[in-house]
Amino acid sequence: MSIQDIPVKKNDVVEVEFVDISHDGAGVAKVDGYTLFVPYGIPGETADVKVIKTKKGFGFGKLVNVKVESEDRNTPPCPIFYQCGGCQTQHITYDSQLRFKHKQVQDVMERIAKIDVPVHPVLGMEDPWRYRNKAQVPVGEENGKIVAGFYQQRSHQIIDMDQCLIQEQENDEVLRVVKEIAEKYGIRAYDERSHRGTLRHVVAKYGKQTDDIMVVIVTKNKDLPNRKNIINDITEKLPKVKSIVQNVNPKRTNVIFGDETRVLWGSPYIYDTIGDIKFAISARSFYQVNPDQTKVLYDQALEYAGLTGNETVIDAYCGIGTISLFLAQKAKQVYGVEIVPEAIEDAKRNAELNGITNAEFAVGEAENVIPAWKEQGIKPDVIVVDPPRKGCEESLLQTIIDMKPEKVVYVSCNPATLARDLRILEDGGFNTKEVQPVDMFPHTTHVECVAVLEL
Numbered sequence: 001m002s003i004q005d006i007p008v009k010k011n012d013v014v015e016v017e018f019v020d021i022s023h024d025g026a027g028v029a030k031v032d033g034y035t036l037f038v039p040y041g042i043p044g045e046t047a048d049v050k051v052i053k054t055k056k057g058f059g060f061g062k063l064v065n066v067k068v069e070s071e072d073r074n075t076p077p078c079p080i081f082y083q084c085g086g087c088q089t090q091h092i093t094y095d096s097q098l099r100f101k102h103k104q105v106q107d108v109m110e111r112i113a114k115i116d117v118p119v120h121p122v123l124g125m126e127d128p129w130r131y132r133n134k135a136q137v138p139v140g141e142e143n144g145k146i147v148a149g150f151y152q153q154r155s156h157q158i159i160d161m162d163q164c165l166i167q168e169q170e171n172d173e174v175l176r177v178v179k180e181i182a183e184k185y186g187i188r189a190y191d192e193r194s195h196r197g198t199l200r201h202v203v204a205k206y207g208k209q210t211d212d213i214m215v216v217i218v219t220k221n222k223d224l225p226n227r228k229n230i231i232n233d234i235t236e237k238l239p240k241v242k243s244i245v246q247n248v249n250p251k252r253t254n255v256i257f258g259d260e261t262r263v264l265w266g267s268p269y270i271y272d273t274i275g276d277i278k279f280a281i282s283a284r285s286f287y288q289v290n291p292d293q294t295k296v297l298y299d300q301a302l303e304y305a306g307l308t309g310n311e312t313v314i315d316a317y318c319g320i321g322t323i324s325l326f327l328a329q330k331a332k333q334v335y336g337v338e339i340v341p342e343a344i345e346d347a348k349r350n351a352e353l354n355g356i357t358n359a360e361f362a363v364g365e366a367e368n369v370i371p372a373w374k375e376q377g378i379k380p381d382v383i384v385v386d387p388p389r390k391g392c393e394e395s396l397l398q399t400i401i402d403m404k405p406e407k408v409v410y411v412s413c414n415p416a417t418l419a420r421d422l423r424i425l426e427d428g429g430f431n432t433k434e435v436q437p438v439d440m441f442p443h444t445t446h447v448e449c450v451a452v453l454e455l
Contacts, residue, residue, distance in 0.1 A: 007032040012051045025088035025445040036061045042070040072096035084159045086150040087443040098122040101447040105415045112419035118434045128442030131290045135171035136203040141189045146182045174204035185226040207272035214243040214270045216283045231265045245283040293440045298326045304409045304452035311381040316366040321347030328359040336361045337369040367395035384409045391417030401428030408453040
């Protein structure tokens with residue numbers, strides 16, 4: 001469609017019917033074959049929409065008035081849902097969210113992977129609220145007062161919040177207390193435009209099974225005024241706190257953490273458990289934000305691996321050893337590889353913490369380390385991958401094809417890159433048996449999946 005042929009122009013108000021929902025939660029409508037993406041539209045609804053922007057192949061609209069409402073529509077319980085960018089789908093009932101996520105996974109299996117594979121219904125939560133064990137929020141100033149919260153959608157304006165309904169309440173308390181203390185001692189928020197001010201971010205971590213809290217204060221400068229008073233106030237007002245950490249980030253960047261981290265008070269770690277495995281969590285270590293659903297996800301990965309106690313397993317993106325240690329309970333030997341050196345140190349510590357002796361960890365790129373293991377005579381029966389959103393490196397997929405394990409268990413946080421990688425593995429001689437989606441992040445558009453492939 002050429003620019004001249006687009007049937008709508010900016011600021012037009014058109015009546016549309018929503019026919020689908022996009023991967024980022026927007027309603028999808030067609031106007032004479034032209035696609036409009038409209039936040040908060042739900043399939044089956046008829047609505048008036050204002051055209052905000054047009055491109056050659058698609059445009060964006062704003063919901064003006066819903067004329068025919070879907071039974072999937074929900075009144076969001078969060079008062080700042082429509083301003084805050086933290087959630088995308090509170091306006092949809094939870095059962096419907098699960099249904100839409102299931103369809104999203106099915107669609108990419110057909111469209112991108114081009115395979116006909118059973119995609120099971122999404123495993124959701126009984127109570128899909130207050131599940132996040134980590135809050136990391138930017139801090140700013142508004143009318144001379146400290147504000148902290150998520151950014152407004154598609155902007156860098158902080159929406160101040162007193163509570164977040166998908167965060168553990170302990171995290172809300174940390175944010176409230178740190179804001180109060182910053183006000184009390186006149187600590188200025190960092191301004192990214194002028195590169196002035198002290199307090200950049202507040203990160204709260206909570207161990208649900210242990211009741212431990214870690215408070216991480218991210219500052220521009222090493223110097224933290226009134227440090228002793230701040231520590232006293234935090235420990236007095238938050239008796240569950242086991243660790244107070246300062247991270248220093250002097251750079252002009254929107255990356256949260258800087259390179260220097262120091263413990264101001266207490267332990268460098270808090271602890272939490274998933275199933276029978278205990279984990280030490282440091283200020284910068286990655287730990288799944290929804291441990292209840294992480295257990296569901298990992299139990300599924302373990303079931304797909306089908307371990308009997310005789311297998312050698314490679315975990316190709318092992319992080320701090322979360323999946324590796326789960327697998328080690330049932331495998332003969334597990335080898336984990338991860339590119340982040342600190343994560344490998346954490347993985348070794350976590351193995352020691354749990355008395356697990358049949359897991360070894362190496363630092364490096366999986367596509368380099370795994371062939372070196374092959375040279376040493378290590379032949380895996382099962383390879384497990386849990387890559388970042390961009391999916392597996394193509395060289396790693398080729399390594400897996402060359403290694404010919406009996407099974408591959410693929411844990412994914414992005415259905416589209418999962419589907420792309422499954423296509424490559426299928427072409428390399430593997431057969432995808434089934435896919436199980438798991439809802440790790442209710443009220444957002446994200447969905448995790450576990451897929452199992454056999455040679």
